[in-house]
Amino acid sequence: MDDNTTHHHSTVSDNNTTSSAAPLAPATKPSNSAGYQRPPGIGTRETPLINVEPPRREDLQPSYAQNLVGESEQGTHGWAVDPGLVKINPLSERLIQVDVKIQIVEVPKQVCMTKDNVTLHLTSVIYYHITSPHKAAFGISNVRQALIERTQTTLRHVVGARVLQDVIERREEIAQSIGEIIEDVAAGWGVKVESMLIKDMIFSNELQDSLSMAAQSKRIGESKVIAARAEVESAKLMRQAADILSSAPAMQIRYLEAMQAMAKSANSKVIFLPGPANVASQMAMADSVGEGSAANGGKRIVEGQGEGGDFGGADPSFSQAIRADVIEHM
DSSP states (O other), X not given: OHHHHHHHHHHHHHHHHHHTXXXXXXXXXXXXXXXXXXXXXXXXXXXXXXXXXXXXXXXXXXXXXXXXXXXXXXXXOEEEEOSSXXXXXXXXXXXXXXXXXXXXXXXXXXXXXXXXXXXXXXXXXXXXXXXXXXXXXXXXXOHHHHHHHHHHHHHHHHHHTSOHHHHHHTHHHHHHHHHHHHHHHHGGGTEEEEEEEEEEEEOOHHHHHHHHHHHHXXXXXXXXXXXXXXXXXXXXXXXXXHHHHTSHHHHHHHHHHHHXXXXXXXXXXXXXXXXXXXXXXXXXXXXXXXXXXTTTTOOOOOTTBOTTOOBTOSOHHHHHHHHHHHHHHO
């Protein structure tokens, strides 16, 4: 009995020893390259979590295209979907991608006639972008072709109401008015017209020749008018100068200047005195003041004329006396 009791206690003791052993450490992933070990401090109360804010709308790059899903059978109904993966039924639905970037459309050469019956060829260009993809996709069959046709019609209408000279000088104004007319119609198609420009203006060869001749004639006429005005002003100045120089004081000054210029050189000089008419006038002035030969009882004899009136028939002494009298009274 003692043996059984002892054996029983020993068995219980072994069981208690096994159950009261220290708990095993929690299993962790190895830290070598084959496994992963979480860095210490991450996810604990001591280390705060990182707050991620969503991006602002103005910081996001605008989308360059819009996706639409439409019915493949009718194609008149559709709805917009977000970018990314889209789930559609290929049997009854189709995916439509509408470009919303600014697009450039070159309008083909258009024949227009002005108000004064002049024919010219115009080419233009349109800048537009789609603002409503739903209207552009389901409201009209072809937005691009519709804009081209509308621009050509409006261009013929606007140019036909103006004369050729007005079309040449006010090209930007005409393009702006055409763009405003197109913009009102394109708004119903979900399209915004940014601008419309007249690119080229082509004339016929005959019209180019006539325009160049007209411009050349205008320039020639303007040059002739300028030359005529210059001649008139020059004639006025020359007349004023002649009036000033023909006066007696001016002539005397010129005589004195000429004599001074000749007196500067040491060479022999020949001095030309005024002619007979001037001598007679000088003698008349001397007689009027009572200093001439007539006042002294003598005869008035002009240089080169004798009593008989023949030129050079008098004695040379008379000429010398006359010259002396003239020089004395000058």
